[in-house]
Amino acid sequence: MLQSDDVIRYSGNDLTAKKVKELKSFMAAGKPVIVDERFYKDAGKREVDVNNARKDNNQKGTVDVDSQVYQLFSLANDDKYKNHLYITGQVDQSGLLSDVVRNSCKITFNTENGTGYPKEYSYTENGGAIRKDSVQYVDGHTLVYQFQVKGSKSRNYRVNLYIDRNGDGIYKGSLKDPASGQKETEQIGNLTISDQKGNPIQADRLEAGEWYTITQKLPASYVGILPWKLEIYDTDNSNLRNSVSKYCACLLYTSDDADERSSGDLGGRRLIKKKNKCGLRRN
């Protein structure tokens, strides 16, 4: 971050724009970010010790004005974030403590009988090739989740399910339907959710500590490796969220009672090793 006549700044020293965005979301959820006071001229005024020597030779501070960290550190004076951006030496202990213990939320799957989430895409290899008969597929073209929300009893939570159909690692993106030219979302709408007694539950009325089941039959066009993401968030503060992503695979869908597993060609064209099909990006 240092930049002056005798110091060269390498881009690797900076945060990425994505990381700054994540930290902003983190603070917006009421969580704390702590910054070293050496990056501020005066911690009391929370003024960034900016380096803009190209324009003003007196501005030879520690933080490059063009950097992403400058964007982050400047939030010390932004009304939306300043209460959650702490500067060492000036830390409000009680505020920090309440930020640290602030209620967050978490998805917990039922792992007792292995039905907490759809069967994971897996296979065994034979001489470097995928053995077709070893590939694990989801039964009945239906994704089933059994999960609990860990969170606060006084809050409501919403659940969303996404499938990364174009395999770009981004679950909220949209892609064009080649037939209609229309953009479609990767979010699965109208989730079928029930509580432990089997009563239907709306997606935004989930409560902490209760068990829920999602049983979602996928459209026939959902074939091959399907990376999914199950996400929950606090309906009062959508920045308080948690998600889990995994892979599953669906065979070409013909009919409810067809024994799809025995059909040799089905889905085989799209059997691609995970590392080739899907990048490491996550959102």
Ligand SMILES: [Ca+2]
């Ligand atoms: Ca995508």
